[in-house]
Amino acid sequence: MKKKFEKLLIDFITENKENMYYLAFSYVKNAENALDIVQDTIQKALSSSETLKSEGSIKSWFYRILVNTSIDFLRKQKRIQIVDDKTLEFHSPTGGDVYPDIDLEKALEELPHPYRTVIVLRYFEDLKIDEIAEVMNENISTVKTRLYQGLRKLRIKMSDEILEEVK
Numbered sequence: 001m002k003k004k005f006e007k008l009l010i011d012f013i014t015e016n017k018e019n020m021y022y023l024a025f026s027y028v029k030n031a032e033n034a035l036d037i038v039q040d041t042i043q044k045a046l047s048s049s050e051t052l053k054s055e056g057s058i059k060s061w062f063y064r065i066l067v068n069t070s071i072d073f074l075r076k077q078k079r080i081q082i083v084d085d086k087t088l089e090f091h092s093p094t095g096g097d098v099y100p101d102i103d104l105e106k107a108l109e110e111l112p113h114p115y116r117t118v119i120v121l122r123y124f125e126d127l128k129i130d131e132i133a134e135v136m137n138e139n140i141s142t143v144k145t146r147l148y149q150g151l152r153k154l155r156i157k158m159s160d161e162i163l164e165e166v167k
Contacts, residue, residue, distance in 0.1 A: 005052050012058050013042055019125060020066055026108075026120050027070035028077075037073055041066045060134040063127065067117060067135060107157040115150030118143055 013020070020041065025034035044065050052061055108116055114136070121127045121135060133143045 005049050005055075005058075006046065008055055008058060009045060009049055009052070009062070012062060013045075016059075016062075020062075023063070023066055023120065023125055024070050026116075026124070027067075028073060029109075033073065037066070037069050041069045044069065057134065060127065060131040063121065063125065063131075064135040064137070067121075071113065104154075104158070107154055110157065111150055111153060114146050115153060118146045119150050119154065122147060 017038070020038045021034055024037040024041075025031065028034055028037065041062070045062055048065075052058065108119065111119070117136060118132055121132045122129070127135065129140055129143055129147070132147075133140045136143065138146075
């Protein structure tokens with residue numbers, strides 16, 4: 001039974017490696033650290049594959065490990081983020097941006113972790129509400145509340161930025 005889950009897990013990792021990287025990067029904002037987090041997550045997942053209960057829960061089980069590993073990394077780093085050249089270039093203002101001060105990524109970063117995690121998992125990783133609840137180890141109603149409150153906070157933040165731009 002363990003071998004079957006290991007094979008499914010390896011297939012899942014292979015098929016979703018870019019999504020894992022992007023999710024880790026959304027937390028740490030550094031390419032090397034994101035790769036380290038993905039590597040740590042894969043190692044943790046493979047070493048604890050016996051805790052996987054069913055095939056259908058691989059995605060939420062793995063993402064829970066990834067989110068927790070990302071948050072643990074941030075705690076260890078005390079939220080000090082070293083920015084590499086590629087990231088700095090990505091965030092630098094360019095002439096092609098029509099709305100230079102409206103930055104969804106920046107607004108997302110300013111949200112508290114529980115709200116940001118729910119929004120990222122729902123809209124960037126396409127997880128369902130029940131999968132997010134499993135990843136975050138929360139009730140479905142808590143996840144829904146955080147999603148709607150987070151979206152409201154995000155909308156208010158983006159509206160404020162637009163108003164500041166108009167002034």
